[in-house]
């Protein structure tokens with residue numbers, strides 16, 4: 001291949017992933033590798049209380065004894081956990097106010113379409129910006145504080161609201177829950193903390209924007225959202241990373257707690273760098289997300305649009321403890337080229353008359369593999385529980401794979417569980433119909449795929465639905481013809 | 482002007498069009514009739530550029546330009562429109578969104594400004610009314626759950642909005658009730674001017690009472706075997722196609 005064609009191809013690839021740039025900024029990094037010392041260093045760096053350091057150390061020792069899970073339908077060379085940096089943060093001290101944020105960082109977020117300047121910001125959306133291991137800015141804190149809402153980096157919450165963090169941290173996802181959750185519990189660096197007090201409807205959308213920038217660095221963020229009785233909040237996270245040839249690890253934990261009549265809507269638009277067409281580079285996205293509907297008639301709703309990452313391993317789940325509580329999982333997972341996704345949900349029905357809805361749309365193109373894996377578990381006490389599951393797969397081309405692995409465990413005779421699944425291809429007549437009406441082949445695929453995902457996309461907050469639609473089309477570029 | 486010269490086309494190994502020659506000058510409406518399996522839909526697909534149809538000989542010029550090398554979407558942009566014999570369902574794709582995406586794609590290709598949502602909705606509502614369709618048509622998903630007749634009307638809605646220079650109607654009249662038939666005819670007639678031309682594929686004289694064609698052609702065995710004035714359709718209705726195929 002001539003160098004000019006090579007350059008053109010690289011340019012094209014770069015266009016497809018438009019967030020692939022990196023920011024040149026002076027960083028502070030801890031030495032590579034993981035040890036008790038590194039865990040202590042992270043904790044000391046953040047000035048944490050002893051109980052938290054101990055919790056981290058316990059998690060670290062639990063992790064040492066665990067094995068990486070192998071049941072998912074994903075394949076990757078072994079990860080060398082000693083060849084990673086576990087902490088990387090801009091060298092300058094964390095700014096006290098938005099005016100003090102490094103202009104280089106402001107520029108980065110602007111380029112990502114997330115202006116941190118409150119005047120330029122999306123109306124009605126407060127943003128916490130996490131850059132590698134630390135939160136660099138949180139907008140609209142004053143507006144939120146007036147409503148009694150706490151929205152801040154979790155490292156700050158540890159200092160300002162230690163009693164809340166101590167009460168809830170690890171209460172939904174215990175430190176030893178699984179390999180990646182244990183790792184996260186040992187080394188988590190930052191993430192968002194949200195607390196909505198009794199009876200308060202959060203006046204704005206809350207959103208965290210995660211950016212991986214540093215090389216060879218793992219990102220281990222931790223998010224904790226608590227909605228007290230009658231409170232409600234809608235939260236959205238977005239993620240991007242530079243294009244790098246080596247794989248990078250992202251192992252996050254998200255915990256949600258909803259008390260009586262509380263509602264939490266958690267939406268994700270995941271667009272980590274997926275690697276190139278040959279499968280080189282990209283993020284390993286190994287994430288544990290779980291919500292506890294502790295109160296009666298509480299509701300937790302997960303909506304995810306997963307387009308990025310080389311590998312996605314994630315099962316946002318709901319524990320439906322409170323009588324009459326509701327769990328929802330709406331998911332679109334797109335894989336193209338060599339991407340692999342093994343994603344789904346768990347709905348654990350414990351309380352009476354609990355209901356759950358699962359709508360999963362998997363789209364596979366190129367040489368990718370896309371698996372839905374779900375568990376619906378009805379405990380003996382969950383009389384009158386109901387679940388409806390719909391899993392649809394759409395295949396583009398004949399080199400990709402789509403798999404559906406639903407597990408159902410029903411231990412209560414009065415419960416009703418329904419499962420529907422379909423697999424389809426984009427039909428030639430659909431493409432031709434669209435093209436005969438003036439649409440290019442790629443726009444036609446975009447339109448058909450968006451139609452296929454509509455039931456999920458309509459669950460996203462309006463501000464992000466349009467963005468997500470565009471993202472779907474871009475992720476599938478080059479998948480036909 | 483559309484000029485089809487000695488067009489041969491095959492699907493796989495089967496030769497379906499065996500030398501079709503046909504000219505439709507601007508401003509004229511021509512009808513094509515012919516027995517089932519004669520190749521009428523095949524001709525419409527070849528003209529609009531569907532994959533899987535291989536042209537082995539001949540050429541097609543639209544306003545002097547060879548369109549056989551063009552992608553279907555580019556043919557649409559030059560003003561070609563095909564009303565499908567079997568309109569296709571697009572689950573989850575709203576009719577209004579589809580129409581607007583389509584109109585704007587064509588306008589973009591022509592270097593025209595895109596229509597914003599408000600201007601588009603005004604245009605679309607007007608067309609819906611003209612075609613005596615229910616307004617919720619715009620909100621429904623493209624052809625999903627539409628009755629046979631509704632699907633055909635939806636094709637006419639697209640035509641009304643895209644305003645083609647050459648419309649090919651493949652059995653748009655099949656399955657239409659008599660009121661719908663009149664509305665479709667009005668739709669075509671309202672586009673009639675010295676720039677607009679149409680190729681109407683039909684099995685029935687009925688439609689041609691309302692859209693009076695300048696010429697009627699009979700396609701049989703992959704060739705035009707007879708051409709004549711509007712009265713030819715009446716004649717065919719009386720005598721059928723017997724004896725024509727051999728010609």
Ligand SMILES: Nc1ncnc2c1ncn2[C@@H]1O[C@H](COP(=O)(O)OP(=O)(O)OP(=O)(O)O)[C@@H](O)[C@H]1O
Nearest residue numbers: 492493495497515516517518519520521522523524
């Ligand atoms: N994909 C295909 N593979 C093989 N043969 C095909 C294919 N599509 C169409 N044909 C054949 O081509 C011939 C012409 O079909 P076409 O649909 O053009 O007929 P038509 O004139 O439109 O008929 P009708 O009046 O029934 O609509 C038929 O014999 C049909 O069986």
Ligand SMILES: [Mg+2]
Nearest residue numbers: 521522523566
């Ligand atoms: Mg036909």
